Amino acid sequence: MGLVLLADVSNSAHLKLALVEQGQRHDEASYYPCRSLHQFRQSVTEFMTGHGDPAIVATALSAGGWEIDGGLTMPNHGYLLTRDYLRDLVGVQRLHIVNDCVAKAMAVRRLKNADLEKVCGGVGDPDQISVLIGTGRGLGTAGMVPDHLGETLILPCEGGHSDLPVRNELELKIYRHLERKYGHVSRERAVSLTGLVDIHNCLSDINPDDISPTTPFAIALLARQGDPTALAAVRLCQTFLADATSDAALMAGARGGVYLAGELIHIVEGLFTWTEFADRVADKGRLHGYVKDIPIYVIKARDIELIGLSTLFQ
Numbered sequence: 121m122g123l124v125l126l127a128d129v130s131n132s133a134h135l136k137l138a139l140v141e142q143g144q145r146h147d148e149a150s151y152y153p154c155r156s157l158h159q160f161r162q163s164v165t166e167f168m169t170g171h172g173d174p175a176i177v178a179t180a181l182s183a184g185g186w187e188i189d190g191g192l193t194m195p196n197h198g199y200l201l202t203r204d205y206l207r208d209l210v211g212v213q214r215l216h217i218v219n220d221c222v223a224k225a226m227a228v229r230r231l232k233n234a235d236l237e238k239v240c241g242g243v244g245d246p247d248q249i250s251v252l253i254g255t256g257r258g259l260g261t262a263g264m265v266p267d268h269l270g271e272t273l274i275l276p277c278e279g280g281h282s283d284l285p286v287r288n289e290l291e292l293k294i295y296r297h298l299e300r301k302y303g304h305v306s307r308e309r310a311v312s313l314t315g316l317v318d319i320h321n322c323l324s325d326i327n328p329d330d331i332s333p334t335t336p337f338a339i340a341l342l343a344r345q346g347d348p349t350a351l352a353a354v355r356l357c358q359t360f361l362a363d364a365t366s367d368a369a370l371m372a373g374a375r376g377g378v379y380l381a382g383e384l385i386h387i388v389e390g391l392f393t394w395t396e397f398a399d400r401v402a403d404k405g406r407l408h409g410y411v412k413d414i415p416i417y418v419i420k421a422r423d424i425e426l427i428g429l430s431t432l433f434q
Contacts, residue, residue: 122142122176122177123141123142123174123175124139124141124176124177124430124433125137125138125168125176125178125179125180125210125212126140126146126180126429127179128149128181128182128423128426128429129154129181129182129184129194129197129201130182130196130220131196131383133153133154134151134153134154135151135153135163136149136423137150137151137152137163137167138150138426139176142177142433142434143430145230149423149426152166157199160199160201164209164210176210176211176212177212177214178212178216179212180430180432180433181216181217181218182217182218182222182428183197183201183219183220184196184219184221184256184260185197186219187217192217196257196258201217203215203217216429218432219260219262220260220425221260221261221276222262222274222276222428223425223428224254224262224424224425224428225274225428226272226274226427226428226431227419227421227425227427227431228252228419230427230431234420235419235421236417236418236420237417237420239398239417239418240395240397240401240415241398241413241414241416242413243415244375244413245375246266247266247268247376248266248373248374248375249372249373249374249375250264250374250376250378250379251264251368251374251377252264253279253365253378253379253380253382255312255383255385256313256382257312257313258308259279259306259308259312260277260279260382261279261364261368262277263374266376279307279364279367280306280307280311281306281307283304283305283307284298284307284309285363291356291359293322294319297321297322297325298310301318310356310357310360311364311384312384313336313383313384313387316353316357316384317333317334317335317336319357320333320339320353323356324349333350336384336387337387339353340354340391343391351391357384358388358396361397363400365378365401365416366403366411369401369411369414370410374414375413375414377414378414378416379416379417379419380416381418385418385419386422398412
């Protein structure tokens with residue numbers, strides 16, 4: 121046994137850090153700034169110093185990006201983390217680098233009942249494939265395949281970059297707004313923190329008397345105060361998430377369930393209408409009954425990337 125350092129940089133504004141005994145779930149994460157490589161190094165050093173510079177046996181890091189040739193490319197950060205750099209920084213050889221959505225999926229089997237809220241669907245079959253959808257700075261997906269030996273194979277996916285479908289004139293207006301801004305319109309352009317802001321901006325253009333807030337937090341606050349444009353933006357984000365959920369469930373055959381996680385889910389907590397969400401999810405024509413029976417859960421636990429990383433040391 122020994123201490124391991126868990127780190128997550130999926131959010132471009134802050135770094136999450138925790139020290140745990142191997143195989144244990146962390147109690148609380150510490151948040152530090154990480155807007156530059158220099159700031160990242162300072163934050164890790166400050167965290168370790170604050171804990172007495174303990175000897176650690178390994179470290180694991182998750183981030184919204186991809187590892188290529190030993191370097192972690194993070195589109196939301198603008199700097200590169202390499203394995204050699206990280207090993208030198210924390211003084212260990214054993215190092216795991218994991219995509220943040222994969223880390224979220226790894227956490228599912230360690231969640232407690234209190235960490236989950238079932239929002240719709242049937243019972244599900246735990247021996248079948250499940251899917252995780254992570255909503256934050258982007259939209260991530262991962263598959264979870266049980267092997268009947270008590271372990272789960274995690275399948276990294278890039279479903280958030282699939283094309284955004286639309287069904288009516290209002291959704292088409294949103295699509296055209298996003299197309300003018302980005303060119304290609306993927307699902308994550310609408311189902312993400314930035315997507316919520318973009319949808320609200322589009323609706324504010326449609327209703328020019330509205331004052332457009334600049335952050336998802338401000339939009340959620342307005343929605344809670346009953347602002348019609350903010351509520352409409354949240355509802356549209358909910359609709360596009362429901363489409364992503366049902367499509368992912370069908371493509372994976374996810375009769376084990378779908379798990380929704382991420383910062384967007386936390387920010388709009390209490391604003392989604394889950395009955396409407398369920399109706400949109402099940403609106404799949406001949407496969408209505410198949411999709412309707414799939415259980416869908418919201419993960420309420422915070423910092424689940426770190427929970428997932430801890431499973432690497434069981």
